[in-house]
Amino acid sequence: MxxxxxxxxxxxxGSRRRNRLKTTAECGFSADKSxxxxxRNPQSHDxxxxxxxxxxxxxxxxxLLDAAMYDSIAFDSFELAHEYIDLNEVSLxxxxxxxxxxxxxxxxxxxxxxxxxxxxxLNWAREALxxxxxxxxxxxxxELPVIILSKSHRPRDxxxxxxxxxxxxxxxxxxxxxxxxxxxxxxxxxRYERELTEKFEQLNVLHAVSSVLxxxxxxxxxxxxxxxxxxxxxxxxxxxxxxxxxxxxxxKVVASEGFSTEEESLMGLLDLYSRTAPLMNGKPVVLxxxxxxxxxxxxxxxxxxxxxxxxxxxxxxxxxxxxICLFSRTREPLPKQQAELLATxxxxxxxxxxxxxxxxxxxxxxAQLSFVYNLSNxxxxxxxxxxxxxxxxxxxxxxxxxxxxxxxxxxASESNNLASAIYGHSNEERYKERNxxxxxxxxxxxxxxxxxxxxxxxxxxxxxxxSDRLLRDPEIxxxxxxxxxxxxxxxxxxxxxxxRAQPISADDQxxxxxxxxxxxxxxxxxxxxxxTKDTSINLAVEVGRRTREIEEQKRFTEKIIxxxxxxxxxxxxxxxxxxxxxxxxxxxxxxxxxxxxxxxxFQVLTRQPRRKLEGEFTDVFRSGDMVRMEQESFVDxxxxxxxxxxxxxxxxxxxxxxxxxxxxxxxxxxxMNEAVIHAEKLASIGRLAAGxxxxxxxxxxxxxxxxxALTARVGEIADEELNQDFSEYxxxxxxxxxxxxxxxxxxxxxxxxxxxEKLPSDxxxxxxxxxxxxxxxxxxGKMQVIKELDLSLTPVxxxxxxxxxxxxxxxxxxxxxxEGDGSLTIRTCWSDSSEERTVSVEFIDTGCGIPxxxxxxxxxxxxTTKPLGRGTGLGLSVCYGIVSEHGGKMEVDxxxxxxxxxxxxxxxxxxxxxxxxxxxxxxxxxxxEGVL
Numbered sequence: 055m056x057x058x059x060x061x062x063x064x065x066x067x068g069s070r071r072r073n074r075l076k077t078t079a080e081c082g083f084s085a086d087k088s089x090x091x092x093x094r095n096p097q098s099h100d101x102x103x104x105x106x107x108x109x110x111x112x113x114x115x116x117x118l119l120d121a122a123m124y125d126s127i128a129f130d131s132f133e134l135a136h137e138y139i140d141l142n143e144v145s146l147x148x149x150x151x152x153x154x155x156x157x158x159x160x161x162x163x164x165x166x167x168x169x170x171x172x173x174x175x176l177n178w179a180r181e182a183l184x185x186x187x188x189x190x191x192x193x194x195x196x197e198l199p200v201i202i203l204s205k206s207h208r209p210r211d212x213x214x215x216x217x218x219x220x221x222x223x224x225x226x227x228x229x230x231x232x233x234x235x236x237x238x239x240x241x242x243x244x245r246y247e248r249e250l251t252e253k254f255e256q257l258n259v260l261h262a263v264s265s266v267l268x269x270x271x272x273x274x275x276x277x278x279x280x281x282x283x284x285x286x287x288x289x290x291x292x293x294x295x296x297x298x299x300x301x302x303x304x305x306k307v308v309a310s311e312g313f314s315t316e317e318e319s320l321m322g323l324l325d326l327y328s329r330t331a332p333l334m335n336g337k338p339v340v341l342x343x344x345x346x347x348x349x350x351x352x353x354x355x356x357x358x359x360x361x362x363x364x365x366x367x368x369x370x371x372x373x374x375x376x377x378i379c380l381f382s383r384t385r386e387p388l389p390k391q392q393a394e395l396l397a398t399x400x401x402x403x404x405x406x407x408x409x410x411x412x413x414x415x416x417x418x419x420x421a422q423l424s425f426v427y428n429l430s431n432x433x434x435x436x437x438x439x440x441x442x443x444x445x446x447x448x449x450x451x452x453x454x455x456x457x458x459x460x461x462x463x464x465x466a467s468e469s470n471n472l473a474s475a476i477y478g479h480s481n482e483e484r485y486k487e488r489n490x491x492x493x494x495x496x497x498x499x500x501x502x503x504x505x506x507x508x509x510x511x512x513x514x515x516x517x518x519x520x521s522d523r524l525l526r527d528p529e530i531x532x533x534x535x536x537x538x539x540x541x542x543x544x545x546x547x548x549x550x551x552x553x554r555a556q557p558i559s560a561d562d563q564x565x566x567x568x569x570x571x572x573x574x575x576x577x578x579x580x581x582x583x584x585x586t587k588d589t590s591i592n593l594a595v596e597v598g599r600r601t602r603e604i605e606e607q608k609r610f611t612e613k614i615i616x617x618x619x620x621x622x623x624x625x626x627x628x629x630x631x632x633x634x635x636x637x638x639x640x641x642x643x644x645x646x647x648x649x650x651x652x653x654x655x656f657q658v659l660t661r662q663p664r665r666k667l668e669g670e671f672t673d674v675f676r677s678g679d680m681v682r683m684e685q686e687s688f689v690d691x692x693x694x695x696x697x698x699x700x701x702x703x704x705x706x707x708x709x710x711x712x713x714x715x716x717x718x719x720x721x722x723x724x725x726m727n728e729a730v731i732h733a734e735k736l737a738s739i740g741r742l743a744a745g746x747x748x749x750x751x752x753x754x755x756x757x758x759x760x761x762x763a764l765t766a767r768v769g770e771i772a773d774e775e776l777n778q779d780f781s782e783y784x785x786x787x788x789x790x791x792x793x794x795x796x797x798x799x800x801x802x803x804x805x806x807x808x809x810x811e812k813l814p815s816d817x818x819x820x821x822x823x824x825x826x827x828x829x830x831x832x833x834x835g836k837m838q839v840i841k842e843l844d845l846s847l848t849p850v851x852x853x854x855x856x857x858x859x860x861x862x863x864x865x866x867x868x869x870x871x872x873e874g875d876g877s878l879t880i881r882t883c884w885s886d887s888s889e890e891r892t893v894s895v896e897f898i899d900t901g902c903g904i905p906x907x908x909x910x911x912x913x914x915x916x917x918t919t920k921p922l923g924r925g926t927g928l929g930l931s932v933c934y935g936i937v938s939e940h941g942g943k944m945e946v947d948x949x950x951x952x953x954x955x956x957x958x959x960x961x962x963x964x965x966x967x968x969x970x971x972x973x974x975x976x977x978x979x980x981x982x983e984g985v986l
Contacts, residue, residue: 102146106130118234136188149182154205186215201223204226252389262283262287271410273407278309284399341363342361342362361385365380378396426568440473447460459548459550460548461573463545496527532556618635630652656668671700678709693721695720695724750798754791755791768781797859813852821880825839831866844881850893850962863933868897877899895960899954900953903951903954944959
């Protein structure tokens with residue numbers, strides 16, 4: 055044993071070496087541990103710290119922990135221990151006290167044979183109490199478990215230690231197994247608390263990301279918002295989102311946090327992705343730390359301060375489309391769960407981006423349809439060639455945002471004159487200025503004539519040109535040439551040019567094809583009109599021909615509108631219907647076009663509120679903005695959801711003259727979205743249940759074993775009445791313990807998507823057994839329970855334990871809903887509400903009822919209206935999952951303030967699960983596994 059002087063000298067030398075806490079060979083009890091000895095137990099993740107002033111005792115504790123494969127380190131200085139805890143991860147602290155008394159008065163005068171040793175031990179013990187108090191006051195160590203080993207057995211000393219903040223108190227001498235058992239229990243409890251905290255943090259991050267994704271359909275907003283949430287909540291120092299450009303197929307940095315936007319930094323990030331992408335292979339990748347070879351070879355200094363990173367891939371349409379990467383500058387290891395969480399969020403973001411893409415495409419399609427419709431109407435209003443071509447290039451150039459749009463048409467005269475027009479999107483005066491510098495014509499006439507006079511064996515297709523271009527502008531990089539054809543005759547060409555070397559998209563090419571058809575017909579109509587105006591010969595023939603062509607164009611336009619997979623109608627400013635497509639005619643409530651054209655819209659759509667409908671049209675006519683909304687309707691008793699768009703239409707770019715109403719049936723899409731959301735909620739319940747089940751199984755098995763043991767000894771009770779009561783109660787305890795075990799196993803099966811065993815059962819008998827289990831419920835005597843059981847019901851294939859769980863939850867909820875006196879009616883009967891005959895079990899209470907706003911949420915996980923501490927919101931959700939697993943349904947009808955009816959519909963089934971007696975015996979053996 056060291057003397058007081060040696061101990062004080064040791065503490066002084068330890069304070070001079072506070073920067074070398076891991077190798078304090080001169081101080082404390084870790085002098086014989088080399089740096090390698092601290093990591094000799096790689097399988098252990100817990101580090102234990104021992105504090106004591108008696109070398110021999112501390113060595114014994116250290117050897118005991120080392121033998122149990124724990125990583126431990128010892129100190130005899132509380133100050134050094136504090137500094138070590140601040141710099142390292144410590145899971146538990148053991149404080150060894152040799153003082154015979156701790157609390158109360160102590161005579162400071164030492165005995166003759168003591169040499170001050172008792173006083174030194176007492177001072178050490180009181181310093182230990184101050185150390186515990188300081189640990190509990192520090193936010194970082196307030197949950198760190200502290201075990202005190204004390205020579206004192208006085209209750210007041212134990213109370214003093216526990217009041218100071220100690221987690222446990224063990225008197226000396228102690229059993230080694232007892233100390234190891236206490237250490238193991240505290241470490242397990244601490245690990246569970248940390249895991250629970252991590253789960254809640256992950257749920258908070260997922261909730262924050264879901265809120266960002268649900269608040270916008272703009273891809274850039276979703277990606278930047280998601281990245282900000284991740285960087286803020288996952289303690290990352292920086293982050294970046296990569297996404298592949300759909301046009302160029304090149305990878306781009308679309309959002310970044312913690313990096314500069316300079317080109318060198320962006321190049322470094324793209325270089326990093328090119329090296330990381332092959333490692334992902336559809337799964338998240340973690341580099342902790344980032345290899346130095348990667349740092350040296352990357353462009354710029356983007357990773358100079360980065361220590362580790364984690365990346366998760368983004369996938370669109372089943373293929374890799376980018377990634378989310380988070381970076382850390384600290385040298386702490388990345389949590390294992392961070393990669394899995396980032397992968398989940400990446401999947402969410404991928405789905406959100408796909409939804410945003412579909413939204414943009416739908417919006418673009420509607421805009422294109424509106425554009426084609428407006429262009430067709432406007433082209434038909436002009437019969438002057440110059441005016442027609444000028445409007446065409448203006449409308450097309452402005453809609454497609456091309457840098458230059460031109461049209462060249464052969465006239466009907468024999469001199470092969472050309473009519474042309476051009477529009478510059480970026481600068482309308484650009485081509486006028488070109489004329490001042492020697493450009494008298496803005497196109498190469500020889501090339502144009504060569505194109506127009508080429509004899510095509512087939513109809514010419516849309517052509518992309520980067521050389522031998524038709525326009526003279528030297529800054530143009532690529533031209534898109536669309537032939538104008540009517541009756542297999544080439545009339546001219548429509549040219550869309552771009553200064554960038556980027557071809558026009560496939561969607562815009564289709565739009566140009568439709569525009570070319572309309573423009574070709576308009577050009578042809580204009581030529582016919584000019585020819586008719588120049589000559590009066592065969593006037594009737596020409597007029598008839600032109601009329602037929604106009605009718606054909608009208609029918610063609612109507613055919614286009616009728617072919618759209620949406621319901622469409624158009625009203626003018628007098629709210630009279632001027633167009634009504636085919637989809638508005640079909641269906642149970644369809645109306646023929648001839649019956650509605652020219653009529654007021656309110657005379658046709660009589661089921662819609664007039665004031666609301668009139669306000670919608672008035673807003674569109676006044677503001678000129680498109681309006682989108684969702685409406686619900688019932689067709690043949692089935693609910694339909696429609697996405698309604700009211701699109702303003704202008705003639706001659708003036709005020710809004712018409713409103714196009716487009717309706718799209720999105721019922722199936724809504725159902726799919728709701729099904730996905732509900733499936734995710736049920737999956738969350740399964741994951742939560744799996745964590746709780748394992749903690750409940752062992753105590754339930756112990757209760758069952760104890761009840762079996764007591765049942766065996768009931769015969770020793772001489773009193774026959776007492777013997778009978780004890781036997782009945784012990785039988786109930788055993789049955790309920792096994793039923794709880796079955797419930798927990800069912801929850802585990804539910805989380806693992808395994809089906810529980812189902813046997814033919816009398817549902818009335820199951821209800822009787824359920825009420826027998828509830829006979830001790832405190833409210834059962836106050837409430838009136840009315841049973842209306844149909845004895846003609848045939849057995850149904852169910853798992854009785856699960857059905858009892860469902861019925862107990864519904865009865866308990868009914869009791870909670872009824873304050874004071876009330877009645878609960880339990881009714882069984884046949885139900886013919888669906889195509890398949892089912893058995894119906896109804897629970898009707900006279901309680902407070904459920905508000906209409908809550909009816910859609912009562913089966914959601916964690917939704918509850920009970921006060922804090924009385925409900926978790928999981929009961930009805932678990933019941934819903936059990937009934938669904940049986941192939942049944944749960945329905946609820948409620949009148950607030952009057953009554954509530956819960957209805958369980960169970961199908962009849964003739965398929966008996968193939969479970970033999972051996973399987974049932976194996977299950978009974980597994981129930982008792984926790985006793986071993």
